Amino acid sequence: MFRRAGVGADDGAPGARRPHRWRRILILVIVVALAVVAIPSIAAYFKLNGNITRIDVSRALGNRPTTSPVSEGDPRPLNILVMGSDTRTGIGTTEYGKDTVEGGAHSDTNLLVHISADRQRALVVSIPRDSMTMAPTDCSDPNSTVANGEIRQWNYNFNQGGPGCVIKTLEGLTGVFVNHFVVIDFRGFQDMVDALGGVEVCTNVDIADKDAQFTLPAGRHTLDGKQALGYVRVRKTVNDGSDLNRIRRQQAFLSSVVQQATSTGLLLRPDRLYGFLNAATGAMTTDPDLGATAMASIANSLRHIGIGRIAFVTVPTEVYPKDPNRVQWKESATLIWDAIKADRPMDDSNAGKPKPSSTSTPASPLTVSPDQITVQVSNDSGVEGLALQAGSALAVQGFRIAGYANGPVGETTGVIIRYAAAQRDAARTVAAAFPGATLKADDTLGDVISVHLGAGASNPVAVPNRIGTDPLPSMTLTASPAASDGIETRSADQDICN
Known part of the structure; x- marks a missing residue:
C-alpha cells in the first residue's frame, strides 16, 4: 500500500524513508544474486538435457517381461542397458577406421547395470561381443522374437536394429526387463575421460597394438581420452587376445573411473562435473524417459552407495562348437539373470564370511x-x-x-x-x-x-x-x-x- 505525500509528521525529515529504501535495495541485491546463481544452473540444465538424443524403440519390442512400475516413494529395481557404439563419427581421427564392414555401427561394449530397489547395490554385467545367441530374425517386426528367431553374434544385434534390437534380444533370452537404455559413442567416451582430467590404468605387460593404434609400457599410467580409447579397445596383442580379457581390462578401467570420481571430489567441483556431464550427454542416445531430470533423480538416490557395493561380472561363456573364435553362454549364466530378477546380490553363498x-x-x-x-x-x-x-x-x-x-x-x-x-x-x-x-x-x-x-x-x-x-x-x-x-x-x- 502506498502512502500519500505530505501525510505523517516525519515524512519530510531527512532519511525518514531510508530504512525502507535500504530494505528494497537489499531485496534487489538478493534477487540479482539469486538470478546470477540460478540462471547458469537453469541454462546448464537445458543445455545438458538438450544434448541428449532420444529415440523411442517401444513399438519394436513386442511382448516384454513383466515388471512393477517405478514410483516415487516406492522404489523398484532399475535395469539400464548401456551400449558402446563403435561409430567413428566426430572423434576427429580415422586411426580406428572409417566404418564397420557392414556399414553402420556395432555395440562391442554391452553393460547391463542393475540398481537394487534399496539403492544400496549396483551390479554391472558385461555381455561378450562374440556371444552366439538366439536373436529375432527381424527386429523391426514385433512378432519376430528370440523364440522363433535365428542364431546371431551379439554385437550384430545393434547393427541389425539399433538399441531396440539389443533390448529385445536380451529380454527374450533372460526374462530381465530393461527400464532404460543408453548408447555412448567413441567421441563421448574420449571427451568424458578428458573431462575427468585423465584416468589411471595398470597393465602388467607391455602393449603394442597396431589395430588400436596404441602402445603402453607395463605399469601404472594416467591416460587422456584418446589414449584411454585405444587402451580399452586393445584385444589381439594382449594376453590370449580374447574379448574376455579385454572385458576384464574394461571393468578395471571403469573401477578406476569410479574410484577417481569419488576420491577427487568430482561432485564438489561444479566446473569439472559440468564438463563431464556435458561430454557424456553430448554423445548420448537414450529412451524418451531418461532425460537429465530422470538421471539426476537416479544419481540422487545412489548418493549413499559405497564403491565397495558396486560389482562387475561377466556372463560366463564357453567355446561355440561351430566356430572356435566365438563363444556361447554357459548354463550358469542363468544365476546372474535370476539374481537380477530376484534383486539379490550375486555373492549370496556366504563363502568366506x-x-x-x-x-x-x-x-x-x-x-x-x-x-x-x-x-x-x-x-x-x-x-x-x-x-x-x-x-x-x-x-x-x-x-x-x-x-x-x-x-x-x-x-x-x-x-x-x-x-x-x-x-x-x-x-x-x-x-x-x-x-x-x-x-x-x-x-x-x-x-x-x-x-x-x-x-x-x-x-x-x-x-x-x-x-x-x-x-x-x-x-x-x-x-x-x-x-x-x-x-x-x-x-x-x-x-x-x-
Missing part, C-alpha cells in the same frame, strides 16, 4: 508371533532331509508346520519366502529365521507361508519373539552352494592392478 549368529536381529520389531504362523517347507536344494531339518528348527520356536514338499532342483538359490499380501508381517517373522532370505509376494497363497530352500540356503536361527526356550536341534545338513561355473565378480574398490 563369518557364520551367522544363532539369533537374528530384524531392522524393525516383529509383530506376529511364531505360534500364529503356519509354514510349509519346500526342499529345492536336492539335499535329502534339509526341509525336515529346517522344519524341526522352526517348530521348536512355535511355528506351525503344515507339511513338506520337494521342489525343482536348480531353480532356487538361497531361501525364498512366498506369502500372500495379507501375510506380509507374518512372512517377516519367518524371514527373521533365515537371514538373507528373499521375500516374494504370491497372491495364489492363502494363510500358509511357503519357505523354499535352494542352493546355498542358510539353516534357520532363533527369532527374537520365539516361543519357549528349548534349544534348536543340531543341524548337520547344509545346502550345497550355487555353482558359480566361471562367474567371477569384481568390486569397484578393488586395486586396478589386480
